[in-house]
Amino acid sequence: MGWALHVANASGQLTPHEGAIRAAIARGQALGEARLPEVALDVVVQHWPGQVIGALGFVGYCPTGDMIQLTFDAANENLPRNLGEPLVRTVLHELHHVHRWRGPGYGTTLGAALLSEGLAGHFTRECCSTPPEPWEDAHAPEVLRAEADRVRAGWLQRYDHAEWFFGARDLPAWFGYTLGYRIVGQHIAATGIPASQLVHLRPEDVTLNEEDFA
Template identity: 55%
Template sequence: MTQWIVHYANACGQLDGWIERIGEGIAEARYRAEQVLPAIDLDVVVQVWPGCVVKEMGFVGYAPTGTMIQLTFDPDNENLSRNIGEPLERMVAHELHHVMRWRGPGYGTTLGEALVSEGLAGHFCRQLYDSPPELWEAEVSGKDLATCAEKAQLHWHDSRYHHGAWFSGQGDLPRWAGYRLGYALVGRYLDGHAGESAASLVHVPAERFLAYLGT
């Protein structure tokens, strides 16, 4: 029998009042995911790191390996309370898809691989929750998105790309450009391949999606 072990880093009591709701969100995301993906053993580390979250959400997720998810919260963030339900569940599902991809081709070392990994994880949330794109998956559009797509086409195989510039706005690209591009290209692929899903594509190489990068 598989298990998820949730580790609450709460020696100082910063998560007091939040643990039950966080646990419920993790459990619900796990339940939904296991309807379409194999059950796995997983460590989930829950921690507090003020200021180191997506400010619009009050939390952030990270999947550094195929065995662990890190969930970081800022209890003082004014947006946390309203996002602790389904938005939190979707974040857990997003990171779980990354975990599963680590167990196949990996998250990736090139820009193209990162775009596909993020796009698949975003559409996995849509698959489980029938949800619209997240804020970071819909923020960039129009001419800005087209310009970013042209740049991504040139740097698709680049293993020295600046991840922060593409995904966090740490440069001259729009904030979250990489998330939007990834979500869009995977969406175009899925539109043309009925019967496939983010779950069924979890281990598919990124090259399959390159032709769908154009806006």
Template identity: 50%
Template sequence: MTDWAIASVSPSVRPFAARIEAAIAVVRFRVAAICDPQPIAFTLKADRIRAIPRFGFGGSCYETDAITLSFDTKSPNVEAHLDETLERTIAHEYHHALRWGGPGYGAKLGAALVSEGLAGHFVRQIYGSPPEPWESALAEEELAPWRAKAFDRFDARDHGHARWFFGADDHPPWLGYTLGYDMIGRYLAVHPDRTALDLAHEPYGEFKSALIG
């Protein structure tokens, strides 16, 4: 697994390092079954702020060859989720790395919806798993009115990423993640020959009609 290697580990994360490395290896194996994995350097960081409370960790990716996994090492939830839950987080971030090799994550609302939705469906592609809680946070009747609003703001840069994805004002928590996952699901239903993997570099505008279609 030399092309997927741990580059650095915070001291307080070291007790979990072996299990994290095992999870990384499993994801790489699954990725290798459908494509040639691109090299990734992993940073294992103690960072409570970036950890999802229910899991005790979270992931981030801002370039083609590096992923950061952030851990709340004092969380009672960490050890119980160093399994497929962590693997799915790694797979999600790996798709972001793939997209950084093309159009990137994107600064516009539509681009962010596409990036998150594709990453979520990439996890589904290689794990056959249901959507994560943040990808299915709203019932259909709750989501429906937001589709038109997102469609109108699709090319906006001043949408307020945190508001759309984490919730604020009248925007419910995880709205953007759920919208993105739903949009890509609708697109794939109409294009059954396509996958999240081969759509990694697709321009975000290609998916706009699926938001309300």
């Protein structure tokens, strides 16, 4: 068991930040493994200008149950101030995805994806006692309610990730992150079960109600 850290930094662009990056990853691992089983995991750190969340200077991605990718833009002026807790939270978010991949999977249906993102967000909150990220609280209840019928109809159907999460079509950007966070929050409040113990939660086990869109 253990995490193997792979830093792709031949250019040296990340050298000024490498210590802070390593420290945040180690902190995320410690917090996460206090609540989830230890796993063998590859963590890939890479520099890719322009391919990050602008407000953070980095982005996380979990493509499988064996890997987390952390991408940084050394030229982004927001990067240095976000290499502490914001990066720790990203590591925790992706770690929950790792465990989802090892269980039911991230999911190919709208409901599964909303649960995966909402659970990862609430796991981060569980570990860090922090408020939702901006994308997890981006839309007012009336915006969510306007799509309630559409969400119910598509809950167990295949979906377009870019449409629901990135605003690629008629839905606003971050809609899926906000709704997923809201749905999982309601489930946790109703059951008393934390996100760390809901890794295997499936959309078939969740019945949507009006409070999920409030």
